[in-house]
Structure formats: C-alpha cells, structure tokens
Amino acid sequence: MPSSSSRRSFLKTAFGGACAAVLTGCDRLSNTQWFPKILGTGEQLNRSAQRSITSRKSMAQEFTDADLSPEFRSNGTDNPDDPAYRALAANQFADWSLRVDGLVNQPSDFTLARLRAMRSRTQITRHDCVEGWSAIGKWTGVPLSDVLAVVQPHAGARYAVFHCADVMDDGARYYESVDLDDAYHPQTILAYALNGRALPIANGAPLRVRIERQLGYKMAKYIMRIELVESFHTIADGQGGYWEDRGYEWYAGI
Amino acid sequence: MRSSSDSYVYLRHPLAVRIMHWINVLAVSVLLMSGLQIFNAHPALYWGQSSYSGRPPVLQIGARQASDGSPIGVTRVLGQDFKTTGVLGISGDAPTARAFPSWATIPGPQWLAMGRRWHFFFAWVFFVNGALYIAYSLVTRHFSRVLLPTRDDWGSIGRSILDHLRLRHPRGEAARRYNVLQKLTYLLVMFALLPLIVLMGLGMSPRLDSAWPGWIDLFGGRQATRTLHFILAWTIVLFVLVHVFEVLVSGVWNNLRSMITGRYVVRTDRDPNAK
Numbered sequence A: 001m002p003s004s005s006s007r008r009s010f011l012k013t014a015f016g017g018a019c020a021a022v023l024t025g026c027d028r029l030s031n032t033q034w035f036p037k038i039l040g041t042g043e044q045l046n047r048s049a050q051r052s053i054t055s056r057k058s059m060a061q062e063f064t065d066a067d068l069s070p071e072f073r074s075n076g077t078d079n080p081d082d083p084a085y086r087a088l089a090a091n092q093f094a095d096w097s098l099r100v101d102g103l104v105n106q107p108s109d110f111t112l113a114r115l116r117a118m119r120s121r122t123q124i125t126r127h128d129c130v131e132g133w134s135a136i137g138k139w140t141g142v143p144l145s146d147v148l149a150v151v152q153p154h155a156g157a158r159y160a161v162f163h164c165a166d167v168m169d170d171g172a173r174y175y176e177s178v179d180l181d182d183a184y185h186p187q188t189i190l191a192y193a194l195n196g197r198a199l200p201i202a203n204g205a206p207l208r209v210r211i212e213r214q215l216g217y218k219m220a221k222y223i224m225r226i227e228l229v230e231s232f233h234t235i236a237d238g239q240g241g242y243w244e245d246r247g248y249e250w251y252a253g254i
Numbered sequence B: 001m002r003s004s005s006d007s008y009v010y011l012r013h014p015l016a017v018r019i020m021h022w023i024n025v026l027a028v029s030v031l032l033m034s035g036l037q038i039f040n041a042h043p044a045l046y047w048g049q050s051s052y053s054g055r056p057p058v059l060q061i062g063a064r065q066a067s068d069g070s071p072i073g074v075t076r077v078l079g080q081d082f083k084t085t086g087v088l089g090i091s092g093d094a095p096t097a098r099a100f101p102s103w104a105t106i107p108g109p110q111w112l113a114m115g116r117r118w119h120f121f122f123a124w125v126f127f128v129n130g131a132l133y134i135a136y137s138l139v140t141r142h143f144s145r146v147l148l149p150t151r152d153d154w155g156s157i158g159r160s161i162l163d164h165l166r167l168r169h170p171r172g173e174a175a176r177r178y179n180v181l182q183k184l185t186y187l188l189v190m191f192a193l194l195p196l197i198v199l200m201g202l203g204m205s206p207r208l209d210s211a212w213p214g215w216i217d218l219f220g221g222r223q224a225t226r227t228l229h230f231i232l233a234w235t236i237v238l239f240v241l242v243h244v245f246e247v248l249v250s251g252v253w254n255n256l257r258s259m260i261t262g263r264y265v266v267r268t269d270r271d272p273n274a275k
Helices: A004-030 A035-039 A041-053 A083-090 A112-117 A144-151 B015-040 B112-139 B142-147 B151-155 B157-165 B172-176 B180-203 B215-219 B222-249 B252-260
Strands: A097-102 A108-111 A121-128 A134-143 A159-167 A173-179 A189-194 A208-210 A223-229 B002-004 B007-011 B059-065 B071-077 B080-083 B089-091 B096-098 B263-267
Touching: A004 A035, A004 B112, A035 A041, A035 B112, A041 B112, A083 A159, A097 A112, A097 A144, A108 A112, A108 A144, A112 A189, A134 A144, A144 A189, A144 A223, B015 B112, B015 B222, B015 B252, B059 B089, B071 B089, B112 B142, B112 B180, B142 B180, B151 B157, B151 B180, B157 B180, B172 B263, B180 B215, B180 B222, B215 B222, B222 B252, B252 B263
Parallel strands: A097 A223
Antiparallel strands: A097 A108, A121 A134, A134 A189, A159 A173, A159 A223, A189 A208, B002 B007, B007 B263, B059 B071, B071 B080, B089 B096
C-alpha cells in the first residue's frame, strides 16, 4: 500500500495535471470557429435583457465640472499618420468636411463652421473603456439627430456607420456603427470640443461621436463620413466595427 | 435504510441540487478566471467614479526593472509596494509582464475579447442556474427544511465555533443536518455575496447605469463597483477554500459521494474512543 505522502503527491500531480488539461482545453475551444459563436449568445442575451429593462431614451448619468478628470486619457490612435488627415490637421481642419450619405434623401457635407453654427449640446459624462478604466470629460457638439434631420434617412436605413481617418497597426481603417435608437438618442452628439476647448487630436479632432450608454470603442474618433445603411455585413469584415471584426461585441452596453 | 447495525445510507442531496451544484462550480470557476483575464487589460482598481481623478489607484499590479536590469513584478496596495515576481506582474517560463499569470486566466494568453465572451456566457449560466435553484428551493421548501437555522441552532453557535476550530465534526444523527455556522455561511453566500457580485457586475454596464442615473453612486461610483466586484470575487474564493477544506476534513469520500450520487453514510456507533 502506498504511503500517505506518496499518495498525496500523486493526488497533487493528478489534480494539477487535470487543471492544466482543462485550461489547455479552454484555449483550444477559444481558437475554434464554433465555440466562440456559442459563447457569443451571451452578447445577444445581454443586448435583449438590457434593452428590455432600460428605456430607449434612458439617459446616461451626467456630472459636474468638479468631477472632470484632470486630463482626458487618449486611447488607441492618438495622431493618425494618414497623409490626407495630416494635411487637414495642418490647416486646423478648415478644409475638412463631414460627408453624410448612404440611404438618405439629401446627402450632405458639413464643414466644422456649419456644425458649430448648429444647435449644440454640452454634457459632462463618464467614458468607460472596455479595458476597465473610466474618465470624465465635458463634451460639446451637435446632436446626431439634428444632422440626420438634414439628410433625411430612408425608411430602410437601420444603422449609422462612422468611417474614420485613422489607420490601425494592422493597416485596417477604424470604423464603427450604431443602430438608430442610439443614433437618435439625445446624448448622442458629434463632439467638436472637449472641456471647453477645440477637440484635441489625441481625442479625435476634428470630430468624434459620443454614445454615452456604450463602451469607449463605439465612440469613433477622426470621423470623415457617416453612412446610413440597412446592413453592415458588406463593410470590412462585416461585424460592424474595427474591434468587432477582431472579436469584440457589437453591442457594447456592458 | 439501515445497511448494518452501526451505519446506514441515506439520500443527502437530491438530484436537482447535485446537478445545480456542479453547474455552479463550473460557472463560478470560469467567471473567476475569465474575470482575471478582463482585469489584466487594466490591472488597477480605484475608488470613486473614474480612474483619472487625481487620486492614485487603491491596487495596481505592474512590472518594472530592478537595479540589475531584471524584470520584477510589483503589486501596490494602498500605496504599499510588494514584490510579487513569478505570480503577479511578471510570470511564466519566459517571464512576461502581465498582472495575473496565464495559468489563472481564461483564455491563457492576453486576449480581452475572448475573456469577455467566456465571462458573459457563463454569467448567464450562473444566473439561470441560480434562479432555478431559488425557484426549486422555494417550491420544495429546501431553504426552510435545510438551511434556515432552528431555535436550537442559534443557541449552539458558541459550541459550533469551538467545534470548527478543533476540527470536530458532528457524528451520527447530527451529521444529517448542517451545523449552524454552515447554514449561516451558505445563506450569506447565496443571499448576500452572490447577488451583490452580480449587482456590481451590472453596475459596470454603461447601459444599465442609465436605468436610474446615479444608482451606482450608492456603492461609491463606477470604478468602486469594479473594485467591489473584484473584492467580492476573492471573497468567493475564500469561501470555496474554507468549503473545500471542511469537505476534506469531515470525510472527503462520504462528502464527495453525497454530492455525486446523493448517498451519504451515517455512522451511528457511539464508541467514545472513536476518532
């Protein structure tokens, strides 16, 4: 009969080996085509559950000047190296304009001056990054709903797609999309100012979108064009955004 | 039914409880390890609404170079630095800078998007399983029959604490019932710890924060809910360690069998010299 200490070391080895095998199994499953899709049902449940217990127009919390983060953190691209973008930035974006087109009656271009002349909204909100950190900033911009009122989306339009100037490390251009519930939400603004000053390049100049009930990666920076579409499946890798094409959830409400 | 004069077998855990127990083991394990994967994406915790408030983090796990150029893992808790090379900050056969080591995270490599997928899927498994357990317990009166302390239980708390410290466990008929500390611990875990960690998880959702703007301020703000979620997760780990320890020292095979097949052997011999 084995001694109790050798039996203990056998159990320890067997237990450790079993744990390692389970973890290797988890990593294998993560790298299959099918298993992450099963896990992805969690995202659909999150989306339908969260939308059923909050209203379409529920408002994100707003803060006061006392809560502002001393410096608003820049994440991802902090200065697009696209030559066309650099040329626009060199001229303080005087030659930049936002193109809004796709499934709309009146495709239009909006210069920065035109956007600044429209009704503005200022809001102090908390920015929650998918990585886990939060920062509080004061944003000023045009409600996206006002811009949509000018271009008049078709009845068949279901998503607003933001096409951006920044090219990521892997050579793909940043883009994002939201559905029209979020596009028409009163706190969804095209921001051109942060903390009372012109939007810095590190935070997305000349224009970034604020979608306050979702995580930071939804809030595209360096926006060049907004396209109204019925489906985003033909754009890039078809998942609705740069990070979505790399495995992140399209619905980023949590 | 009595199988011999000094011991008999009875059905300790019904099939439904056994199944839900093991589903819970799976779900909580995946939630912990995928949670550590998510934590690794920004390995710092704060109190308050934001991470950038001018105040330092309450906990931070990082890596830096020692004076001889070798990488060291440093965990800073409330301003106090601890060297944690090998486990926190720096770990792996080829030393890598990461907060929790790859053997503690799902998936092993740094992969936030996949960690979130595991986390949210098993959060639903955990939630549905827990809801079914509560429904089952209400219908079968499981709580009042098995978990609610009796009048006698309340009177025996002092003795139960001493018995636990001496690792003395109820024998004979008394072993058929949970002891009072066990009942209170299970109730605390089920009705305080687990609901609270779910709530703190939901508190990190910008969409759910908008349901009633400012509700997370009751818990100190969004970054505080993240910190509490982390602390509660380790409180669950602490519970599991004590739970498994008690399983080991109070008759491991009998306990394990009763949670797998349901059958538990009660020894009725009253030999005072029995260990």
